[in-house]
Amino acid sequence: ETGVTQTPRHLVMGMTNKKSLKCEQHLGHNAMYWYKQSAKKPLELMFVYSLEERVENNSVPSRFSPECPNSSHLFLHLHTLQPEDSALYLCASSQPRGGRRGELFFGEGSRLTVL
Amino acid sequence: GESVGLHLPTLSVQEGDNSIINCAYSNSASDYFIWYKQESGKGPQFIIDIRSNMDKRQGQRVTVLLNKTVKHLSLQIAATQPGDSAVYFCAESRNYGQNFVFGPGTRLSVLP
Numbered sequence: 740e741t742g743v744t745q746t747p748r749h750l751v752m753g754m755t756n757k758k759s760l761k762c763e764q765h766l767g768h769n770a771m772y773w774y775k776q777s778a779k780k781p782l783e784l785m786f787v788y789s790l791e792e793r794v795e796n797n798s799v800p801s802r803f804s805p806e807c808p809n810s811s812h813l814f815l816h817l818h819t820l821q822p823e824d825s826a827l828y829l830c831a832s833s834q835p836r837g838g839r840r841g842e843l844f845f846g847e848g849s850r851l852t853v854l
Numbered sequence: 855g856e857s858v859g860l861h862l863p864t865l866s867v868q869e870g871d872n873s874i875i876n877c878a879y880s881n882s883a884s885d886y887f888i889w890y891k892q893e894s895g896k897g898p899q900f901i902i903d904i905r906s907n908m909d910k911r912q913g914q915r916v917t918v919l920l921n922k923t924v925k926h927l928s929l930q931i932a933a934t935q936p937g938d939s940a941v942y943f944c945a946e947s948r949n950y951g952q953n954f955v956f957g958p959g960t961r962l963s964v965l966p
Contacts (some may be wrong), residue, residue, distance in 0.1 A: 743897070780958075781943075782945075784882070789954070838914045842888065842903065843898075843945075843954060845897035845898045845899070847896055848897050
């Protein structure tokens with residue numbers, strides 16, 4: 740059982756749908772992340788939030804919209820996605836210390852399929 | 855975390871043998887490295903880390919070796935067990951974890 744919980748674990752959506760992925764961390768960390776894991780590519784960083792403030796947006800298309808209402812919760816809102824957005828979306832958290840982000844703790848991921 | 859569809863390098867080892875998984879990293883300024891294990895249907899899990907001021911670090915049944923000269927990292931697993939079957943990723947970062955860059959991964963398959 741990890742300290743980072745993601746829901747839903749599986750999601751199938753059409754290109755015109757709007758859906759959201761949810762992440763909750765129970766580790767008391769101050770930083771949260773969204774990563775994308777797709778076939779044939781290494782893990783790609785999408786967004787970083789530190790103390791609920793977005794500190795990094797790694798050139799992600801605007802059809803992905805993150806939200807961090809507090810340091811324990813992170814959402815990824817999805818709208819008008821493309822089939823190539825089908826992937827495993829991983830949430831992670833870490834506890835920054837002394838300017839360093841620290842070790843990442845990952846959730847189990849949300850497997851997204853866009854039809 | 856599913857890796858189905860990923861055309862990863864695969865290492866097959868006999869149960870009980872030692873495994874060595876290699877990783878070439880790209881940035882000579884990287885100073886902190888982590889090995890993660892990802893089993894089918896799960897997210898990546900931390901195995902062991904090493905800072906650039908070290909060249910070897912040991913954990914329980916695992917050893918990480920760092921060769922900064924050739925920018926090479928390896929993970930050694932002693933007495934490999936069926937439960938070690940997974941995809942293994944190395945991750946490099948500068949500023950001790952400021953931004954992690956992940957390698958493509960290696961699939962370890964343990965044969966009975």
